[in-house]
Amino acid sequence: LYKLEETGKSNPELTFSGITGDITKMLADGSYSSKATTKSDATIVYSSSNQEVATIDQQGTVTLLAGGTTVIKAEVAETATFNASFIEYTLKVTDPAALKTFVKVTNDAVTEGKYIIVYQASDDANSVMALNTTNAGKFFGNTEIDLTENKIVTDDKTVMWDITLESDDHYSISNGNIFVGFKGNNNEAYIYNDYTIGECGWNFTYDENNKVFKIQNAGVNNRYLQYNTGSPRFACYTGSQKHLTLYKQEDSRTAVEVTFNEIDGDQTLFFTKGFTYNSAATATPTRPITYSSSNQEVATISTEGVVTLVGAGTTVIKASTAADNTYQEGAAQYTLTVRNTSVALPYQIDFKTEGLGDWLTYTTEGTVEWESTNYGVQANGFNKGVGEAYLISPAVTASDIILAFSSQKSFNGNDLQLFYSTDFDPSIMLQPSDASWTEITDMAIWATSQETTESGNIELHDLAAPIRFAFKYTCEANEAARWTIVELSIAKGQPSGIEDVATNEMKVINGKGQVTIETAEAMPIAIYALTGAQVRQIELVEGTNIVELPAGIYLIGNKKVVVF
Structure with missing residues (x-):
């Protein structure tokens, strides 16, 4: 038997002209030729898998439309003499904007x-x-x-x-x-x-x-x-x-610089109701500016950049420009601290938890300064050379005052000094030396170690208000103590020359968790907190009376007592 020999179909040899693998094109290239050749007698059919990225016509011209990836394909169908075949490659189109x-x-x-x-x-x-x-x-x-x-x-x-x-x-x-x-x-x-x-x-x-x-x-x-x-x-x-x-x-948009016209750095002001100042800013290049205050109970700011003081405290004043496709965000800000010029009596501050409060600090020599810590307000001149710094209270108004505080001392160094002034005005004076001060250091009991020491009651009479107290810290180049003021209170005292019978006939002794009152006769007394609130009302018996109280500072008659 003889069988008819089958010659088989031929390879169409389909290839892209000049393209041998995956390619990348820039969108700006617009178009390019992806024409293919073949020995087949079939028509070459072209296609693109993602026509949002690129299309290809039946002459093999690819048109780029957007950034992305597509597969460009050429194929021929089977004919009587040639096999079917296809070829393809991945085209990545890069959009410069992307x-x-x-x-x-x-x-x-x-x-x-x-x-x-x-x-x-x-x-x-x-x-x-x-x-x-x-x-x-x-x-x-x-x-x-x-x-x-x-x-x-x-x-x-x-x-x-x-x-x-x-x-x-x-x-x-x-x-x-x-x-x-x-x-x-x-x-x-x-x-x-x-x-x-x-x-x-x-x-x-x-x-x-x-x-x-x-x-x-x-x-x-x-x-x-x-x-x-x-x-x-x-x-x-x-x-x-x-x-x-x-x-x-990297941000390719234009940077915007915002600067305040009249303000340089953080600001501290003393509260005067309704006081205003100009905090307008300029943007370069020119952009619309929005103003804001982080704490409107301290200060507000208008759309024109005018700040109005509302109360004591701290706020952040900010001027900003919005970002868009052309410009970056621009911003400038500063911290505004508004302090009370005076405080009402009785006044008490725990420096451990309340920080500096409305107290002012001045460095008058060297670099040493009073700083807020978890232990109280401290001055420490270690490794800072010769230095001098003041811690000054807000003003109080009373002709007779009782001052009390607690202190700690660490390391060898100069003693702390205590003064008061009736003419220091920080709103117009740059340094404590611009005012006159009276030293009352010897009226207080001072710490000699890290153990907290109560100053005792410092009674001042016939004062001309307003009164400010100042702690003066000094240190030498080779010796510096660390002084801490832990807490402090100021209360109105009794005018000099006025006898208080009840107080004159009793002795009050500070203690831990209690006070001891010794009296020559039975009598009723009231115990007040520094806020003015009545804490206890008791009947004293003749002799020794022990009264248990929570830790704090109290007024009994015109005596201030400390319970620790």
Whole structure:
């Protein structure tokens, strides 16, 4: 038997002319030829998988429409003599408007913004491995990106991450609805669809020596987002893998500088109801300015930049311009502190918890200054050379005053001095030396160690109001004590020459949790807090009476007593 020999169909040898693989084009290129050739007698049919990015006509001309990716394909059908065949390549179209430039962060200043998070092998590396949005369930993938003059220029949104400060004071790392998180199992890094406290919170610490960021999960102590070079991936490790580098998006919009016309730095004013001043600002280049005050109970600011004082306290005065597609946000601000010029009596301040309050500080020599601490208001001239500083009270109005305070002293050095003045006006005087002061240091009991020491009642009479008290601290170049004023009170006293029978006939002794009152006869007395509120009313018996009271400062007759 003889069988008819089948010769078979031929290979159409379909190829693109001059295109041998995937290509990238700039949108501005407009179009290019992607014509193919074949030996087949079939007509070549062209197609584009994403016609929003590019189209191709049946002559093989590709027209670029938008940034993105598409597959360009050419195919021939089967004929009597040739097999069917197709060829294709991936076309990436880059829109210059979509290109973003990212600059390496070289300090610990992580602020909210858009970042590319990478592993960079060395400072002179030509490329980096970037964290992308792909996740196999337990780790994130990576994309290799070239560096251009130590910057990243790309339109790949899968590697662009928003770093945002969340309400729990930790940062999130997100791309759309993809949040990077640690679920608590092994080294696994998961995708969360929303920010989850504990799992998705991160803290950024810059390692100055190695020039990398340690990105630590906030929910545990020993998990870091790192890159594994052995099994290329991003996951949560205990520190055994590679710490990361941050590139932050460079803002190509025009910067706007905002400056206040007449204000330079933070301001301190003394409260006068209805007082106004000009805080207008200028934007360069010219932009509309919006004004704001963070605490409108302290001060308000008009749309023209006029500030009006409302009360004592602290506020931030801000002038800002809005950002848009052309201009960055511009802003300038300063802190305005409004102090009371005087306080009502009785007056009491706990410097441990209330800070400086309405007290003023002046450094008149060197660099030493009075500062607020958790232990009270302190002056410490250690390692600061020769120094002199004043701590001055708000004004009080009374002709007869009882002053009391508690102090602590550490280390060898000069004693503290105490003065009062009837003519110091900080609104018109630059230094305490502009006024006259009367020294009353010897009227107080002073600390000789770190143990808190009560001053006792310092009674002043026949004063001309207003009165301000001042603590004067001095130190030498080779010796400086640390003085602390813990708390202080000022109350109205009894006029001199007026006898108080009840008080004259009893002796009041300070104590811990109690006061001891010794009297020659039975009598009723009232005990008052410094606020003026009556605390107790009791009948004293002849002899010794022990009255238990909470810690504080009290008035019994014209005597001030301290319960500690």
